[in-house]
Amino acid sequence: MTTYLEYWLRMTQCALKGSRAYYVWLFILLVFISLGGVSYYHHLTEGLEVTNMTDQVSWGLGIANFVYFVGVAASAVLLVYPAYIKKHKEIKEVVIIGEQLAFTAIVMCLLFIFTDIGRPERLWHLMPFLGGKLNLPSSLLAWDVVVFNVYLILNMHIPGYLLYTLYRGEKPKWYLYSPFVMISIFFAISIHTVTAFLLSGLGTRYFWNTAIMAPRFLVSAFAVGPAILFIILHVVKRYSLLDVKAPVFEYFKNVMRVTLPVNLFLLGCELFKELYPDTLHASSAHYLFFGLDGHNMLTKFIWPAIAMNITAMIIVVTPKLRAHPIWFLAACILSIVGIWVEKGMGLIFPGFIPTPLGEIVEYAPNLGEIFVSLGITALGALIFTVITKVSITILTGGLRMPSEDDPFEPRIIRHD
Amino acid sequence: MLVEKKLKAKVSRRQFLKGLVAVTATAAATGSSSTAKAFLWEEYFQKHYKNLSPEDKQKVFARIENETKKKYGVDVKVSDPPPLKGVKFAYGLNLTKCNGNRLCVAACQKENNLDRSFGYIKVLEIDKGTMNLEKGNRYYEGTVPKEGKFYLPIQCNQCEQPPCTRACPIEATWKEPDGIVVVDYDWCIGCRYCQAACPYEARHFNFHTPEIPAEEINPNQSYLSNRIRKRGVIEKCTFCLHRTRNGKFPACLEACPTGARKFGNILDPNSDIYYIMKHKNVFVLKEDLNTIPQFFYYFD
Ligand code: SF4
Ligand code: SF4
Numbered sequence: 233m234t235t236y237l238e239y240w241l242r243m244t245q246c247a248l249k250g251s252r253a254y255y256v257w258l259f260i261l262l263v264f265i266s267l268g269g270v271s272y273y274h275h276l277t278e279g280l281e282v283t284n285m286t287d288q289v290s291w292g293l294g295i296a297n298f299v300y301f302v303g304v305a306a307s308a309v310l311l312v313y314p315a316y317i318k319k320h321k322e323i324k325e326v327v328i329i330g331e332q333l334a335f336t337a338i339v340m341c342l343l344f345i346f347t348d349i350g351r352p353e354r355l356w357h358l359m360p361f362l363g364g365k366l367n368l369p370s371s372l373l374a375w376d377v378v379v380f381n382v383y384l385i386l387n388m389h390i391p392g393y394l395l396y397t398l399y400r401g402e403k404p405k406w407y408l409y410s411p412f413v414m415i416s417i418f419f420a421i422s423i424h425t426v427t428a429f430l431l432s433g434l435g436t437r438y439f440w441n442t443a444i445m446a447p448r449f450l451v452s453a454f455a456v457g458p459a460i461l462f463i464i465l466h467v468v469k470r471y472s473l474l475d476v477k478a479p480v481f482e483y484f485k486n487v488m489r490v491t492l493p494v495n496l497f498l499l500g501c502e503l504f505k506e507l508y509p510d511t512l513h514a515s516s517a518h519y520l521f522f523g524l525d526g527h528n529m530l531t532k533f534i535w536p537a538i539a540m541n542i543t544a545m546i547i548v549v550t551p552k553l554r555a556h557p558i559w560f561l562a563a564c565i566l567s568i569v570g571i572w573v574e575k576g577m578g579l580i581f582p583g584f585i586p587t588p589l590g591e592i593v594e595y596a597p598n599l600g601e602i603f604v605s606l607g608i609t610a611l612g613a614l615i616f617t618v619i620t621k622v623s624i625t626i627l628t629g630g631l632r633m634p635s636e637d638d639p640f641e642p643r644i645i646r647h648d
Numbered sequence: 649m650l651v652e653k654k655l656k657a658k659v660s661r662r663q664f665l666k667g668l669v670a671v672t673a674t675a676a677a678t679g680s681s682s683t684a685k686a687f688l689w690e691e692y693f694q695k696h697y698k699n700l701s702p703e704d705k706q707k708v709f710a711r712i713e714n715e716t717k718k719k720y721g722v723d724v725k726v727s728d729p730p731p732l733k734g735v736k737f738a739y740g741l742n743l744t745k746c747n748g749n750r751l752c753v754a755a756c757q758k759e760n761n762l763d764r765s766f767g768y769i770k771v772l773e774i775d776k777g778t779m780n781l782e783k784g785n786r787y788y789e790g791t792v793p794k795e796g797k798f799y800l801p802i803q804c805n806q807c808e809q810p811p812c813t814r815a816c817p818i819e820a821t822w823k824e825p826d827g828i829v830v831v832d833y834d835w836c837i838g839c840r841y842c843q844a845a846c847p848y849e850a851r852h853f854n855f856h857t858p859e860i861p862a863e864e865i866n867p868n869q870s871y872l873s874n875r876i877r878k879r880g881v882i883e884k885c886t887f888c889l890h891r892t893r894n895g896k897f898p899a900c901l902e903a904c905p906t907g908a909r910k911f912g913n914i915l916d917p918n919s920d921i922y923y924i925m926k927h928k929n930v931f932v933l934k935e936d937l938n939t940i941p942q943f944f945y946y947f948d
Contacts, residue, residue: 279879280838281856287766290840290853350838350853350880353692357818357837365696365819373817373841435811435937436847512782588847588934589770589802590782 268607288593294348296576307457308334309420439516459564540570731826745908748792748799755903763858804850805941812842
C-alpha cells in the first residue's frame with residue numbers, strides 16, 4: 233500500500249516538474265479551462281436558457297463534440313489491436329499513448345454530457361447501486377452509459393497496471409491484462425456503435441435514421457484517430473525520450489489511405505440516398521447542403537469541410553504527397569477539422585432542422601457554449617499531457633521504484 | 649436584460665434562503681427531528697415516484713405545497729389520483745369543426761400552470777388540399793378561420809408505443825395503465841433524449857424557470873401532471889390527468905367553443921370517443937412511424 237501511495241506521489245512530482253515550454257503549455261490550457269469553468273457556472277446558475285438551444289434544436293455544440301470525441305476514444309483500438317493481438321513490436325512500444333488518448337476522450341465525452349443536461353445534480357439517478365434506475369434494455373442512452381463506463385475503467389486499468397509493474401520492475405502477469413485487452417477491443421467498437429444507434433434509433437429523425445450511421449461513425453473515427461495520434465506521436469518523438477519508430481507512422485498512413493476514401497464514399501452513399509429519391513424526408517439533407525427556405529447557416533460550413541476531406545484524401549492516396557511530411561501533416565489537420573464539422577455539427581444540428589412538424593429554427597452556438605466546449609477540450613489536453621508525460625518517464629526508465637540495495641532516489645531524467 | 653436576470657437570480661436565492669429558514673423553523677416548531685439539512689437531503693435523495701411509499705408521498709406533496717406557498721404566496725393542493733381500472737383514455741378531434749381560435753391553448757396554459765411562453769397544444773394552419781405538416785404555420789395571426797385554410801391542433805398523442813419513454817435512460821417518463829404518458833419532474837435529469845425521440849414535438853424542456861402569474865395559479869395540482877415545474881426538466885401534456893381521472897374532461901375540451909374536441913374512455917361503449925371510433929373515418933398523424941397514437945382526427 234505504501235509503495236502504491238509513494239508511486240502516486242512520485243508521479244505527481246514528475247507531473248509538476250517540467251521545462252519552461254511545459255509550464256507555458258499548461259498555463260495556456262488552464263486559461264481555457266477557467267474560461268470554460270466560468271461559462272459553465274453561468275449555465276448552472278442561469279439555466280440552459282443562456283445557451284442558444286431551443287425546444288426545436290434541443291441538442292447543440294456539446295452533443296456534437298460528444299459524438300466526435302467518442303470517435304477519438306474508439307480509435308485507440310487501432311493501436312491496441314496490432315500491439316496486443318498482432319504483437320507488432322514498434323506499435324506495442326507506444327500503445328499506451330493510444331490507451332491514454334482513449335481514456336482522456338472518454339472523460340471529455342462524459343463532461344460534454346454532464347455540462348449539457350438540465351439537472352446535473354441528479355446524475356446519481358443513472359447509478360443503480362445508489363438507488364438510480366437504468367432503463368435497460370430499451371434506452372440506448374442507458375446502454376451508452378454502461379459501455380462508456382466499462383471502456384473508461386478498462387482504459388484506466390490496462391495502462392495503469394502495465395505502468396505500475398514497469399515501475400516496480402516486475403513482469404506483468406498476462407492474466408491481469410490480456411483478457412481485459414480483448415474486452416476493450418470489443419468495447420471500443422461498442423461505444424461508437426451504441427452512440428450511432430442512439431441517433432439512428434430515432435424513427436422520427438429521418439436524417440439520422442439510416443443503417444450506415446454506425447459504419448460511417450467507425451470509419452470516420454478511424455480517419456480522425458490516426459490523424460490525431462500521428463501529430464501527438466510526432467510531438468512525443470520530438471520532445472521526449474520515447475522513440476517512436478518509423479513503422480508506427482507508416483502504419484497510420486496506411487490506415488488513413490483506406491479510411492479517408494471510404495469515409496467519403498459512405499458520405500456519397502448517404503447523399504445519394506437522401507437526394508436522389510428526394511422525398512420529404514430529405515429536407516434535413518437539403519437544409520445542410522443547399523439551405524432550406526432561405527436558411528443556410530450550415531451550408532457555409534459543410535462545403536468547406538467536404539473540400540477539406542477531399543483534399544486530405546487526395547494527399548493520402550498520392551504516394552509522392554503522402555511521403556512528404558508537411559503535406560501529410562496538412563492532410564491530418566484537414567481531416568481532423570473536416571470530419572469535426574461533418575460529423576459534429578454537420579450531423580447533429582440538421583437532425584433537428586426542420587423539426588418533426590416542419591418548423592425551421594436555426595442554431596449556432598453562442599460564446600458561452602463555445603467556451604464550455606473549449607474548456608472541456610483544454611481540460612482533456614491537460615489530462616492527456618500530464619499522464620503522457622508521467623507514463624513516458626516511466627516507460628523510458630526515468631521513474632522506478634527504489635530497490636533496497638539501491639539507496640539512491642530514482643532520478644527523473646529529461647522529461648520535457 | 650442581463651441586469652434584470654441577475655436581480656431575479658439574487659431574489660430567488662434570497663427567497664431560497666428565507667424558505668430554508670422557514671422550513672427549519674417549522675421543523676423545530678413541530679418538534680420533528682429533521683433539520684434544514686435533512687430536509688434538503690430528503691429532496692436531493694428523493695426516490696423515483698414508483699418507489700415512494702404513501703408516507704413518502706405525503707411528505708413530498710407537502711414540500712411542493714410549501715414551496716409554492718413560499719414562492720407565490722398561493723395555497724395549493726397536490727395529490728396523485730391513480731389510474732382507474734378498466735379505463736383507457738383517447739382523444740378525438742373533428743377537423744371540420746376546428747376553426748383555429750386557439751382557446752384550447754390558453755385554457756391548457758392556465759390549467760396546467762405552464763410557463764406563458766409556450767403551449768402543449770400547437771395549432772397548425774395548413775392550406776386546404778394538403779396534409780403536409782411541413783407546410784403548416786403555427787404562428788398565424790389575425791381573425792380565423794381564414795379562406796382556404798384548415799386548422800390542425802397537435803399535442804401529445806399518448807402513443808401506445810411511445811418512442812419517448814423508450815428513450816429515457818432513467819425511466820423518468822413512462823406510460824400509465826390508462827394510457828397517459830407521464831414524467832416524474834423530480835427524477836428527470838434533463839438530457840432531452842425523449843424530446844429528440846418524439847415525432848410530434850409534444851415535449852417541452854424548461855430552459856428557464858417557468859414564469860406564471862401568481863394570481864393565475866391553478867391550485868388543484870397533481871404530482872405527475874400540473875404541479876409547477878422547475879428549471880431543467882422536461883414536461884408534456886398529460887390529458888389533464890388530475891381532472892380526467894376524477895371524471896372531468898380535459899381543460900382544452902371544455903374551452904373549445906366549436907365542439908371539435910371529444911374525449912373519453914375508449915373501453916366504454918357509451919363514451920363519445922367509442923362512438924367516434926365506430927362511426928367516423930379516423931386517422932392519426934405519422935402512422936408510418938408506428939407509434940400508435942391515441943389521438944384521432946376525423947372530418948365530418
Ligand atoms: S406524442 Fe411524443 S411525448 Fe407523447 S407519447 Fe408520443 S412520443 Fe411520447
Ligand atoms: S429529459 Fe428527462 S424524461 Fe426525457 S429522456 Fe432525459 S431524463 Fe428522461
